[in-house]
Amino acid sequence: AKAEETIKVGVLHSLSGTMAISETTLKDVMLMLVEEQNKKGGLLGKKLEAVVVDPASNWPLFAEKARELISQHKVSAVFGAWTSVSRKSVLPVFKELNNILFYPVQYEGEESERNVFYTGAAPNQQAIPAVDYLAKEEKVERWVLAGTDYVYPRTTNKILEAYLKSKGVKAEDIMISYTPFGHSDWQTIVADIKKFGSAGKKTAVVSTINGDANVPFYKELANQGVKATDIPVVAFSVGEEELAGIDTKPLVGHLAAWNYFQSVDTPENKAFIEKWKAYTKNPKRVSNDPMEAHVIGFNMWVKAVEKAGTTDPDKVIDAIVGIKVPNLTGGVSEMLPNHHITKPVLIGEIRADGQFDTVWQTDDLVAGDAWSKHLEGSKDLVADWQTLKCGNYNTVTKKCGS
Amino acid sequence: MIVLRKFLRAFLLLLGMASAALAGPYEEALPRFTSDSYADTDAAIGAVAASGNPLAVDVIEALRDGRLLVGSGQVFIRRASGDLINAATGQAWGNPAGELKPVRLNNRVRRAIEAALGSLTLLNPDAAKRLEAARAVFRSRDEAALPALEKAIAQESHVPVRNALETARAAILLSKQDAPPTQKLTAVQTLRDRSDQEALALLSNLPAHAPPEVVAAAGKAADGIRARLAFWQAFQNVWYGISLGSVLLLAAIGLAITFGTMSVINMAHGEMVMLGAYTTFMVQELIRSYFPGLFGASLLIALPLAFLVAGSVGVLLERTVIRFLYGRPLETLLATWGISLILQQGVRTIFGPTNREVGTPAWMSGALDVGAMSLTYNRIAIVVFAFSVFAILLLVLRYTSLGLYVRAVTQNRRMAGSMGIRTSRVDALAFGLGSGVAGIAGVALSQIDNVSPNLGQGYIIDSFMVVVFGGVGNLWGTLVGAMTLGIANKLLEPYAGAVLGKIALLIAIIVFIQRRPRGLFALKGRVVEA
Amino acid sequence: MLAVENLSLHYGAAQALRGVSVGAAVGEVTCVLGRNGVGKTSLLRAIAGHRPISGGSILFEGQSIVRLKPFERAARGIAYVPQGREIFPLLSVKENLETGFAPLKRGPRQIPEEVFELFPVLKSMLGRRGGDLSGGQQQQLAIGRALVMRPRLLVLDEPTEGIQPSIIKDIGRAISYLRGRKDMAILLVEQYFDFARDLADRFVVMERGEIVQHGDRAALEGNDVRQRLAI
Amino acid sequence: MTAPVTPTLLYLENVTVSFDGFRALNALSLVIDHAEMRAIIGPNGAGKTTMMDVITGKTQPNEGTALFEGTHDLTALDETAIAELGIGRKFQTPTVFEMHTVEDNLLLALKNKRGPLATLFSRQANQERERIDALLERVRLTAQRHRRAGELSHGQKQWLEIGMLLAQEPKLLLIDEPAAGMTDQETADTADLLRDIAKSKAVIVVEHDMTFVRDLGVKVTCLHEGSVLAEGSLDAVSANERVVEVYLGR
Amino acid sequence: MRTQYLFDRQTVLVLSILAAAAILVPAMNGLVPPGSALHLSDHLVPLLGKYVCLALLALSVDLIWGFCGILSLGHGAFFALGGYAMGMYLMRQIGPRGAYADPILPDFMVFLNWKELPWFWHGFDWFPFAALMVLLVPGALALVFGWFAFRSRVTGVYFSIITQAMTFALMLAFFRNDMGLGGNNGLTDFKEVLGFPVQAGSTRVVLFVLSVLVLAGGYLLCRWVVGSTFGKVLVAVRDAESRTRFLGYRVEHYKLAVFTLSAMLAGVAGALYVPQVGIINPSEFAPANSIEVVIWVAVGGRGTLAGAILGALLVNAGKTWFTAALPEFWLFALGGLFVFVTLFMPRGILGAAGDLWERSSRRLRTRRSPQPFTQAAE
Ligand SMILES: Nc1ncnc2c1ncn2[C@@H]1O[C@H](COP(=O)(O)OP(=O)(O)OP(=O)(O)O)[C@@H](O)[C@H]1O
Numbered sequence A: 001a002k003a004e005e006t007i008k009v010g011v012l013h014s015l016s017g018t019m020a021i022s023e024t025t026l027k028d029v030m031l032m033l034v035e036e037q038n039k040k041g042g043l044l045g046k047k048l049e050a051v052v053v054d055p056a057s058n059w060p061l062f063a064e065k066a067r068e069l070i071s072q073h074k075v076s077a078v079f080g081a082w083t084s085v086s087r088k089s090v091l092p093v094f095k096e097l098n099n100i101l102f103y104p105v106q107y108e109g110e111e112s113e114r115n116v117f118y119t120g121a122a123p124n125q126q127a128i129p130a131v132d133y134l135a136k137e138e139k140v141e142r143w144v145l146a147g148t149d150y151v152y153p154r155t156t157n158k159i160l161e162a163y164l165k166s167k168g169v170k171a172e173d174i175m176i177s178y179t180p181f182g183h184s185d186w187q188t189i190v191a192d193i194k195k196f197g198s199a200g201k202k203t204a205v206v207s208t209i210n211g212d213a214n215v216p217f218y219k220e221l222a223n224q225g226v227k228a229t230d231i232p233v234v235a236f237s238v239g240e241e242e243l244a245g246i247d248t249k250p251l252v253g254h255l256a257a258w259n260y261f262q263s264v265d266t267p268e269n270k271a272f273i274e275k276w277k278a279y280t281k282n283p284k285r286v287s288n289d290p291m292e293a294h295v296i297g298f299n300m301w302v303k304a305v306e307k308a309g310t311t312d313p314d315k316v317i318d319a320i321v322g323i324k325v326p327n328l329t330g331g332v333s334e335m336l337p338n339h340h341i342t343k344p345v346l347i348g349e350i351r352a353d354g355q356f357d358t359v360w361q362t363d364d365l366v367a368g369d370a371w372s373k374h375l376e377g378s379k380d381l382v383a384d385w386q387t388l389k390c391g392n393y394n395t396v397t398k399k400c401g402s
Numbered sequence B: 001m002i003v004l005r006k007f008l009r010a011f012l013l014l015l016g017m018a019s020a021a022l023a024g025p026y027e028e029a030l031p032r033f034t035s036d037s038y039a040d041t042d043a044a045i046g047a048v049a050a051s052g053n054p055l056a057v058d059v060i061e062a063l064r065d066g067r068l069l070v071g072s073g074q075v076f077i078r079r080a081s082g083d084l085i086n087a088a089t090g091q092a093w094g095n096p097a098g099e100l101k102p103v104r105l106n107n108r109v110r111r112a113i114e115a116a117l118g119s120l121t122l123l124n125p126d127a128a129k130r131l132e133a134a135r136a137v138f139r140s141r142d143e144a145a146l147p148a149l150e151k152a153i154a155q156e157s158h159v160p161v162r163n164a165l166e167t168a169r170a171a172i173l174l175s176k177q178d179a180p181p182t183q184k185l186t187a188v189q190t191l192r193d194r195s196d197q198e199a200l201a202l203l204s205n206l207p208a209h210a211p212p213e214v215v216a217a218a219g220k221a222a223d224g225i226r227a228r229l230a231f232w233q234a235f236q237n238v239w240y241g242i243s244l245g246s247v248l249l250l251a252a253i254g255l256a257i258t259f260g261t262m263s264v265i266n267m268a269h270g271e272m273v274m275l276g277a278y279t280t281f282m283v284q285e286l287i288r289s290y291f292p293g294l295f296g297a298s299l300l301i302a303l304p305l306a307f308l309v310a311g312s313v314g315v316l317l318e319r320t321v322i323r324f325l326y327g328r329p330l331e332t333l334l335a336t337w338g339i340s341l342i343l344q345q346g347v348r349t350i351f352g353p354t355n356r357e358v359g360t361p362a363w364m365s366g367a368l369d370v371g372a373m374s375l376t377y378n379r380i381a382i383v384v385f386a387f388s389v390f391a392i393l394l395l396v397l398r399y400t401s402l403g404l405y406v407r408a409v410t411q412n413r414r415m416a417g418s419m420g421i422r423t424s425r426v427d428a429l430a431f432g433l434g435s436g437v438a439g440i441a442g443v444a445l446s447q448i449d450n451v452s453p454n455l456g457q458g459y460i461i462d463s464f465m466v467v468v469f470g471g472v473g474n475l476w477g478t479l480v481g482a483m484t485l486g487i488a489n490k491l492l493e494p495y496a497g498a499v500l501g502k503i504a505l506l507i508a509i510i511v512f513i514q515r516r517p518r519g520l521f522a523l524k525g526r527v528v529e530a
Numbered sequence C: 001m002l003a004v005e006n007l008s009l010h011y012g013a014a015q016a017l018r019g020v021s022v023g024a025a026v027g028e029v030t031c032v033l034g035r036n037g038v039g040k041t042s043l044l045r046a047i048a049g050h051r052p053i054s055g056g057s058i059l060f061e062g063q064s065i066v067r068l069k070p071f072e073r074a075a076r077g078i079a080y081v082p083q084g085r086e087i088f089p090l091l092s093v094k095e096n097l098e099t100g101f102a103p104l105k106r107g108p109r110q111i112p113e114e115v116f117e118l119f120p121v122l123k124s125m126l127g128r129r130g131g132d133l134s135g136g137q138q139q140q141l142a143i144g145r146a147l148v149m150r151p152r153l154l155v156l157d158e159p160t161e162g163i164q165p166s167i168i169k170d171i172g173r174a175i176s177y178l179r180g181r182k183d184m185a186i187l188l189v190e191q192y193f194d195f196a197r198d199l200a201d202r203f204v205v206m207e208r209g210e211i212v213q214h215g216d217r218a219a220l221e222g223n224d225v226r227q228r229l230a231i
Numbered sequence D: 001m002t003a004p005v006t007p008t009l010l011y012l013e014n015v016t017v018s019f020d021g022f023r024a025l026n027a028l029s030l031v032i033d034h035a036e037m038r039a040i041i042g043p044n045g046a047g048k049t050t051m052m053d054v055i056t057g058k059t060q061p062n063e064g065t066a067l068f069e070g071t072h073d074l075t076a077l078d079e080t081a082i083a084e085l086g087i088g089r090k091f092q093t094p095t096v097f098e099m100h101t102v103e104d105n106l107l108l109a110l111k112n113k114r115g116p117l118a119t120l121f122s123r124q125a126n127q128e129r130e131r132i133d134a135l136l137e138r139v140r141l142t143a144q145r146h147r148r149a150g151e152l153s154h155g156q157k158q159w160l161e162i163g164m165l166l167a168q169e170p171k172l173l174l175i176d177e178p179a180a181g182m183t184d185q186e187t188a189d190t191a192d193l194l195r196d197i198a199k200s201k202a203v204i205v206v207e208h209d210m211t212f213v214r215d216l217g218v219k220v221t222c223l224h225e226g227s228v229l230a231e232g233s234l235d236a237v238s239a240n241e242r243v244v245e246v247y248l249g250r
Numbered sequence E: 001m002r003t004q005y006l007f008d009r010q011t012v013l014v015l016s017i018l019a020a021a022a023i024l025v026p027a028m029n030g031l032v033p034p035g036s037a038l039h040l041s042d043h044l045v046p047l048l049g050k051y052v053c054l055a056l057l058a059l060s061v062d063l064i065w066g067f068c069g070i071l072s073l074g075h076g077a078f079f080a081l082g083g084y085a086m087g088m089y090l091m092r093q094i095g096p097r098g099a100y101a102d103p104i105l106p107d108f109m110v111f112l113n114w115k116e117l118p119w120f121w122h123g124f125d126w127f128p129f130a131a132l133m134v135l136l137v138p139g140a141l142a143l144v145f146g147w148f149a150f151r152s153r154v155t156g157v158y159f160s161i162i163t164q165a166m167t168f169a170l171m172l173a174f175f176r177n178d179m180g181l182g183g184n185n186g187l188t189d190f191k192e193v194l195g196f197p198v199q200a201g202s203t204r205v206v207l208f209v210l211s212v213l214v215l216a217g218g219y220l221l222c223r224w225v226v227g228s229t230f231g232k233v234l235v236a237v238r239d240a241e242s243r244t245r246f247l248g249y250r251v252e253h254y255k256l257a258v259f260t261l262s263a264m265l266a267g268v269a270g271a272l273y274v275p276q277v278g279i280i281n282p283s284e285f286a287p288a289n290s291i292e293v294v295i296w297v298a299v300g301g302r303g304t305l306a307g308a309i310l311g312a313l314l315v316n317a318g319k320t321w322f323t324a325a326l327p328e329f330w331l332f333a334l335g336g337l338f339v340f341v342t343l344f345m346p347r348g349i350l351g352a353a354g355d356l357w358e359r360s361s362r363r364l365r366t367r368r369s370p371q372p373f374t375q376a377a378e
């Protein structure tokens, strides 16, 4: 086929380096989605073509590869990035070259860009409901906020701290602990958590520990016998994929908050998992939340392109707001004017088989907030790309940006 | 015995059927399991446990194990054999009508189960079960369990269980509003003797209604416990340090050979560790599918295999690449860096980019309590293992001619050849040995870290740091270096936090090297000073 | 025993040996003489296998050893005492000596007494690191180490360099003793003319990578050779 | 500068060096005058090289005094400072800059300003080139001028190192076994050279070659086990029974 | 080492190639119409600019490693510090255009509730000050670090490892949000440099040309340094450090001087890099990055200067190409390249080319040419 006959879609996920562990699977899901769409006849009568590159967990390389995808391969949209820094790194490129990025991972919020669609959770779609659940259902009064030392945990914990304090939690009942990336010796911290948790009040750990550090963390929890019934840990970055590397029997009952679990029992999800396993030819392959985010993002993009009748980014950006597509948990997610989407929030407990048991779920879908209401600097900001055409409109000064 | 129990059970069943018609609290509670609400389940557990119904334990155990099923408004227990019995009547239930679903659990329900089973199994014939039960009651502080506790204490003869029962009683009495102050004072005494974190928590969080004399006694006891815990904390930190040091030692010791002795700047060392970890994974996979009974021995089986796998890869590398680079240590850096990229990506291609699960055998789970310190078995195993590997390696290098030849070859390759030393074989063997040792380190590290293609990278810098800090070319230096860094790290961490602690340690290394520019165990003499 | 024929050797493009032929027989000392930089060391390096040759042949006990690695040559019985000693600096004196066991079978793996008789100082310094020894002590160690191998051909490159006079005499006596045992051939490079003259059964003189003169002991007595070695 | 404590150039007193209990130098005392040449002999391991190590700052003595020009305490200075004072050294095993050409080896040794800025901005003057030419001629390495020092034979390296020592123009030359690996003729030639130098500079030579020492015709000190065993003319020293016993042999 | 003759030829060659790049790249990008085969597409300009900056970094490493034997495994730190200095300037230039529209505080400070600019941010809004810091910060760190290390005679792997510890410690420190430098995300979202929009094609071209000129200047500077007597002392230190001392050279001063110079070059490279890639964050301090730089130098040919440039360009271009052409297998290709170069080009690509050159030219001038020397394996 000649180049003009296909519509290209960029896939910008690390296939090597530290982030490959999480991102490779997102590349696979994108390939599957593209293949499936082509089976359905493609888009606007053309075939889709996925262009895969490897930014190798190297942040400047992300920017370089994004530029290459857009300028050289002329992709119509890019699905990619995982860490916030990789997103920050590519942002200017998308703005400059006016293209579209679908970002599928839960993140710290505080951002809304015209060229980016955030299909993962904002803090209000993950962190806050999780804390509410623990406070209500587990009667937690003392909180350990443990995270990897980078911006997502820092911001999330800032938000949570402000939120908890607003709910009357005292400062001495909050312990905050940061660890470096890839931290692997958790003996001291787990012991500290145990100590903190044995002060008589019900204690829980809110973990924003990222990636590689989780396995040794959970292994240490199991070793030191921290059971979910004593000190539950609720994690925001641990999904089915991460658990696949751990013996979860000692971890049963620890929690995670996401917008999707593989175990969700809906026909949409069932069908998706079947396709996924068939596509990867691996009956044990798991699915997870960022994958669902890509599914939603991709379907929204397809619909928007169809609606606009073109893949021209400007038109698609305008067309996509308000688009609704079914998510895999039985609801219908909508792209909001702030370029975040509506999602259900699910709290799951780890099961012995490495899956999650949904123990709580919001009744309705929650709309993602680009700007946190709990932070000093951002509580007056709103994003609206539809009417205000602004990502950071200040409701007090009534101005966009400045 | 068994016959007797069967008989008893049958009898009780009959009794249960008889009482079914009466529709007591048990029967009333059961339907609450069907509502799919954790609050209802929680309440039902309490009611069932309090009912005194002989099926109560069965029901709650089934619930715990996910064998309590509900369907069309009724509750069933699935026995291990697969048979279903009706929880209400205890009768066998052949063909369930409609679909059955297990009652769902969450932590709240699990806690309720634990508490209920605790008071119900205080008289279990198995001492371990009783101990477990006593601890459960201690945690739940369920006043309702008090009579059962008293009864259990009266007939308990096993000392640890008795102690546990007494602390459980003390815990309940302390929080019980109407307990007489004398009882409370005794409770304080009991808890002071127990003298651990949990006792401290109880003593320092007395309920508001506690009488003043109890508050005073508890305050004093709490201070005593605090002092004791602080004292032990130092040892605990040192232990953490030793165990971190052992991990560093394991990771570095192979490098002490390939780098320290052979002067190959082996950037692929971490990947050898990774190969060892993946070998462990493979071994466990095979065992899981074909010989599940051997799981407890899986690590022991993996050890020699990991040595062989990583060792052979090492020999292969040496023969095909490294051997052309002797005398050009900086080029070994370049080539082994390339090799490490290839190995990483190779493993990623074969095993996928995600973590692989390596399980912990039962004998490595749990912890040993020494004073107020808790030593987890898997860390103990790793410490012992690291020191053994070190000792064996030391013996090999000291008491076999291989050790001598390796050193001779690295110091002067041509001359070693002229002395009749088969330089190529020595090189291959030594590199194989270093890699093999890295491989067995991988077996140990698979127990505490990710088994992923990135495993090795996490250790390579630390390993070089240890070898160099200890003094290149000295195995003892590696040992002392690993332990020093491990302990220093763990002593710093409580004060500085993990990030600043690590920074402080790195700066300390930099400063230390100024004082001892050739590491801790520096080589001295004319040669090195020249 | 040893027959070197028409040997040439290059360092890069520079030719250090041009068609050198020399032999060594059991029970004899063959001496190589020549000024600085004429190629004496290069010749020995070729024999020990430290440098590849670019032409000619080296036969040891009738077989070509050109393709053999240094350790294989050592296993055949060639021991080399290089110029500059090349002891293993971080090994102790004892360990340095023990490296000589490598080509031996288990049985004879002990240090022959004659080593310590010849160089008593080594015995008192067994535990010291080779690199810490004085220059002369290192030279003694290098010779002792070669003897541990029970060689059939002993190749010595200026063994008297840096050694005190009394021990030079001892070494001279040792060489004649070894010659007298009639179980090895000795190839000796020496600048110290009197020493060479006392020991040599036969000699060659080199100049610019070539043999310019050879003969037996008698021929050394004249002033002819001395003249050649002068500038 | 304070007034010299002693009028001598080099003054060693009671110098002791021990390595893990082994005394390489044992209360050694030695005095060298301006423009004096001294030959040092002594058994292998007597401490001759160690003595030079002490003088040049490579080894710190455990005890004792080492003064240069009466005022400079050598034990308190490092190698560079001592070299700057004007003490040059030739090592027992020749040490030259193997990757540099013969010419550059000499250039680096030439008596010039040694600071980074000075060398960064220095231009090679004609004068220097002539000096190098002369030195090359003297050590007979003119033909090897552009070769890398690492390619030289053992004896050639010895000569190069002597050339570097000359280029430094030090006040005191320490020369460890210059004749090792040289032919008899060259040995004699070296002796000539040294005698020539000693007219204006102080020289300490260590040698085992008695013919060479005789050629020098200077006062001889015999060390043994780290201290002076005998001192005097060569004939006197060689007549000493102990010297014969431990050193010369019968 | 190289003869005077070759030396000049190399310099001329390098300078002409760089000059050609400085002229051709803007021309092919701006003047040649997009359809043409000769057109250089917009996205390649910053990419090439990035390569050029990395080449300057490699050059700085070659200066100390190739000529003075100082193997720094932490040179990425100096590069990153230069980059941060520039990044701070660029950050201040954003002014009220940030998401929170704070005229002074950068976004990351606003949302983490910082109230005022930390002291070390002051002055960075003024370009000359920032430019000075680009040189001074890496230079001062190198001076202090080197002063201690060289004075204590820390050499060889010991030095390498403490430089690695240095960059590792800096990485952890910069990761901390409390450092006030943007934590893991670093500094990004730049708007303009010296009043020119960083995203504009013309700014890009100018930055590229500037980088090339700086690289050429850096190359000349290094050439001059290593060609001087100072350079010969460096080589002497590399090959026989203690012997150099006995000749009366203050080895530590030499090392310190060249180390500091090299760190400043690396800092400049970092400063030019940041506006072209649009982000600077702590991963630039990652030890692996510094190791990689050493590898570029080794691939190109250690101790040849031009080789460092060549190696950096080649490996990075290879990376760009492989990561797109073989996204799943590129590490095999890159790893294989490293192994291949070490095995078959022991002195790097330029070394191998030099050997070839010498061999062929010797045939012409057999007698006079310097003899090649393959260092015998020890
Ligand atoms: N590694 C080398 N590379 C290049 N040329 C060399 C090398 N070693 C020796 N040569 C050259 O080869 C020639 C012969 O050197 P060789 O060492 O064999 O001399 P020699 O006779 O042993 O001299 P000496 O008496 O000084 O030890 C000399 O010109 C020397 O410069």
Ligand SMILES: Nc1ncnc2c1ncn2[C@@H]1O[C@H](COP(=O)(O)OP(=O)(O)OP(=O)(O)O)[C@@H](O)[C@H]1O
Binding pocket: B524, B525, B526, C128, C132, C133, C134, C135, C136, C137, C162, D019, D022, D023, D024, D042, D043, D044, D045, D046, D047, D048, D049, D050, D051, D092
């Ligand atoms: N670092 C050291 N550790 C242990 N012993 C040492 C060390 N340095 C020197 N020695 C010992 O000190 C003694 C003196 O050595 P030195 O090199 O000074 O002797 P020398 O007089 O120069 O001998 P030669 O004539 O053989 O060169 C020797 O026995 C040597 O083994």
Ligand SMILES: NC(N)=O
Binding pocket: A082, A083, A084, A085, A105, A106, A107, A108, A152, A237
């Ligand atoms: N956005 C995250 N999880 O980095």
Ligand SMILES: [Mg+2]
Binding pocket: C040, C041, C042, C083, D153, D154, D155
């Ligand atoms: Mg020679």
Ligand SMILES: [Mg+2]
Binding pocket: C134, C135, C136, D048, D049, D050, D092, D176
């Ligand atoms: Mg000596």
